[in-house]
Amino acid sequence: MATIRTENLNYTYGIGTPFEKTAINNINIEIKPGSLVGIIGHTGSGKSTLIQHFNGLLKPTSGKIYIDDVDIWENKKNIRDVRFKVGLVFQYPEYQIFEDSVFRDVAFGPKNMGLDEEQIKQRVTNALESVGLPLSYLDRSPFELSGGEKRRVAIAGVMAMQPEVLILDEPTAGLDPRGRDTVFSLIKDYHKKTQCTVLLVSHSMEDIAKYADTLLVMNNSEVFCYDKTVSVFEKSEEIQQMGLDVPQITRVFNELKKRGVNIGEEIYTVNYAKKLVLEYLGKAGEKSC
Ligand SMILES: Nc1ncnc2c1ncn2[C@@H]1O[C@H](COP(=O)(O)OP(=O)(O)O)[C@@H](O)[C@H]1O
Ligand SMILES: [Mg+2]
Known part of the structure; x- marks a missing residue:
């Protein structure tokens, strides 16, 4: 059984306007449970559009998405469950922090899930540990933390929902090399500890090759290849030609x-x-x- 499966998935922005743009075209992929998949491709290749389909944020123009073999748009009532099952960390997630304490910010998702206070506390504590921040931060305002710490709080907020699939869109964008290594290592550790499925979007082959067992390479709205990391590197010349740095x-x-x-x-x-x-x-x- 695949955790995520797409069937002829297409999405076009601004249909009928002068800005009409097909951002993803005929995507057919299967993501296996427990895998750590890197999604790479040049800017504008369709990575963010694709992953926003996986938790029902975008509805396909045509085609289907199955999560655990259920067509998520078959019944609109499914979408709420899908949002809890598939957790999405946006690019620059720290801009979406709005609560006045780290605890309240990380607790936001679990609260929405209707968990009781004790369960929420447990989830927040675990999530903060997963992102390597001390529990003494719980009462602090997220706004007084460093950029890298804020980002980790935002990631913890999604981890606290304990999604079956965790998707992170360019989680290290804008961080310095040390910040990048910290964030990648904590994601790798989280994957190992929870055995959940992780999708990691990046435009840097350099970073992602170290962490992902499988790579999905997007090029001009289409899948260029989707294979084991080792096999993708057999095509490193072609990948360089499409503007990606190996x-x-x-x-x-x-x-x-x-x-x-x-x-x-x-x-x-x-x-x-x-x-x-x-x-x-x-x-x-x-x-x-
Ligand atoms: N909200 C939007 N409205 C119109 N076009 C968009 C929108 N978001 C993305 N696009 C276009 O869709 C294509 C794919 O974008 P995106 O999925 O963001 O790619 P990536 O994440 O790989 O950089 C690009 O050409 C982009 O300009
Ligand atoms: Mg993007």
């Missing part, structure tokens, strides 16, 4: 291969590269003895 380390090894030094294929993390280089040097050493 990781620096991948480019180095592709260039070496062109020059006759073939150390290995589909290298996209520095750690893996190090292992292969050491193996290669070891072999070279043996030969010269």
